[in-house]
Amino acid sequence: MMNYFAATELHISLAAETIFHIGSFPVTNSMILGGFGVIVMLALLFYAASKVKKGGYNRFIGLLHWTFEGFLNQAEEIIGDKKIARKIFPLVMTMFFTVIVTYWISVLPGVGAISWNGTPLFRGLPADLNFTFALAIITVVASQVYAIQKHGAFGNVKRYVKNPLKDPIGAFEGILELVGEFSRLVALSFRLFGNAFAGEVLLLVVAVLAGVFSIAGLPLVMAFELFIGFIQAYVFFVLTLIFTSLAIQTHGGHDDHEPSLTSPDHSPVDTTKKPLAAAQLE
Amino acid sequence: MDYSTSFNTFANAAADPEKTGILASLGIDWMLLAFQTIAFLILVVLLGKFVYPVFVRIIDERQEKIDAATNAAEQAEQTAAAAQEDVAKLLKEARKEASAIVATAKDEANAAIEASEKKAKSRAEKIVADAHDQIEKDVIAARKTLHNDTIDLVAMATEKIIGKTMTGAIDDKVIAAAVKEAK
Numbered sequence: 001m002m003n004y005f006a007a008t009e010l011h012i013s014l015a016a017e018t019i020f021h022i023g024s025f026p027v028t029n030s031m032i033l034g035g036f037g038v039i040v041m042l043a044l045l046f047y048a049a050s051k052v053k054k055g056g057y058n059r060f061i062g063l064l065h066w067t068f069e070g071f072l073n074q075a076e077e078i079i080g081d082k083k084i085a086r087k088i089f090p091l092v093m094t095m096f097f098t099v100i101v102t103y104w105i106s107v108l109p110g111v112g113a114i115s116w117n118g119t120p121l122f123r124g125l126p127a128d129l130n131f132t133f134a135l136a137i138i139t140v141v142a143s144q145v146y147a148i149q150k151h152g153a154f155g156n157v158k159r160y161v162k163n164p165l166k167d168p169i170g171a172f173e174g175i176l177e178l179v180g181e182f183s184r185l186v187a188l189s190f191r192l193f194g195n196a197f198a199g200e201v202l203l204l205v206v207a208v209l210a211g212v213f214s215i216a217g218l219p220l221v222m223a224f225e226l227f228i229g230f231i232q233a234y235v236f237f238v239l240t241l242i243f244t245s246l247a248i249q250t251h252g253g254h255d256d257h258e259p260s261l262t263s264p265d266h267s268p269v270d271t272t273k274k275p276l277a278a279a280q281l282e
Numbered sequence: 283m284d285y286s287t288s289f290n291t292f293a294n295a296a297a298d299p300e301k302t303g304i305l306a307s308l309g310i311d312w313m314l315l316a317f318q319t320i321a322f323l324i325l326v327v328l329l330g331k332f333v334y335p336v337f338v339r340i341i342d343e344r345q346e347k348i349d350a351a352t353n354a355a356e357q358a359e360q361t362a363a364a365a366q367e368d369v370a371k372l373l374k375e376a377r378k379e380a381s382a383i384v385a386t387a388k389d390e391a392n393a394a395i396e397a398s399e400k401k402a403k404s405r406a407e408k409i410v411a412d413a414h415d416q417i418e419k420d421v422i423a424a425r426k427t428l429h430n431d432t433i434d435l436v437a438m439a440t441e442k443i444i445g446k447t448m449t450g451a452i453d454d455k456v457i458a459a460a461v462k463e464a465k
Binding site for chain 1: 307308309310311313314315317318319321322323325326328329330332333334336337338340341344
């Protein structure tokens with residue numbers, strides 16, 4: 001009897017599992033649920049856009065409106081350059097919506113419990129490292145693209161490579177920046193993956209250990225996971241903006257190492273400010 | 283209950299010689315990674331073309347309206363301040379004019395009072411002069427009356443002394459006798 005109500009087997013897999021193949025292309029359980037989540041997200045957003053175009057309004061439209069306004073203002077504030085903020089806005093907004101919708105869908109009952117040939121049929125897309133790694137790569141590449149647009153290809157390379165004889169501190173900073181880019185890639189992807197994966201495992205463990213009593217305990221954990229999903233989506237959104245903002249900041253020469261109160265450019269005050277904000281979020 | 287636990291990935295990665303290495307152990311498959319990257323970029327393009335511009339346009343329109351309203355409010359505030367200044371200026375001028383009018387009225391009133399006083403004085407003087415003339419006339423008349431009465435009284439007294447009624451002829455006789463005595 002208990003078996004009908006609660007999961008009885010702890011099936012934990014670090015990687016998304018292949019359910020079937022299309023030709024030689026493997027379709028994983030995270031892709032099935034992620035695809036469903038993306039369809040739901042597209043349906044909701046297109047419905048909202050068409051409703052707004054017709055001048056319609058309801059609470060959902062109001063919520064979306066409020067979200068867009070808040071996030072757009074935040075993007076403009078963090079980036080500083082309104083034009084670039086408007087350019088990157090679709091990317092960061094899609095990241096936010098995709099992460100939050102796929103994360104929340106993975107909290108639905110049945111995810112992890114419904115199996116196909118002994119393999120869970122559904123798995124949250126953020127709990128698939130391929131997805132989070134793809135998002136992190138896109139973030140880092142996007143910040144590089146905007147940095148090249150701002151400083152030029154040569155100017156962007158100069159952020160990392162400096163003559164150690166002329167500017168030893170700058171050269172060391174450049175190496176640190178380069179290492180920072182890779183650490184961002186890893187940190188972004190593993191943070192989201194770790195949270196989502198841990199959430200799914202937590203739900204599974206609670207379901208298995210609490211048995212029939214999980215009916216009382218699971219909703220609390222699910223609510224917590226919904227909150228975590230929002231936080232993770234928001235963190236991804238903000239960090240992408242901060243990394244882009246750091247990449248497009250104007251760097252001066254060697255004099256930048258000296259404190260300057262008059263320079264509006266990337267002074268030591270600025271360099272500590274934004275990484276600090278990024279570090280706080282991380 | 284069967285609490286069998288399977289940590290598939292590590293086991294599979296170890297079993298499959300093609301899926302070795304840390305990335306394979308973590309489940310990173312380059313084909314899936316590329317697919318998900320491309321799928322996500324398509325999603326960005328789709329939403330960026332058809333959904334976000336609708337909301338961004340609405341936000342911009344609202345911001346424009348807010349800006350316009352703010353400008354209008356600032357302009358109204360400036361107009362109100364200017365109007366207040368004008369009102370203050372007008373009030374100042376009105377007060378000035380009122381003060382001038384009051385001063386003129388006071389001067390005119392003083393002049394009128396002075397003229398009235400002058401007129402009254404001259405009238406009083408005239409009345410006094412007229413009264414003096416009348417009194418003089420009355421005195422003269424009284425004197426004349428007194429003279430005549432005295433004459434009459436003298437005549438009456440003389441009549442009583444001489445015992446005769448004084449007529450013209452007697453009068454002349456008496457006068458002649460008196461003149462004779464005097465001589």
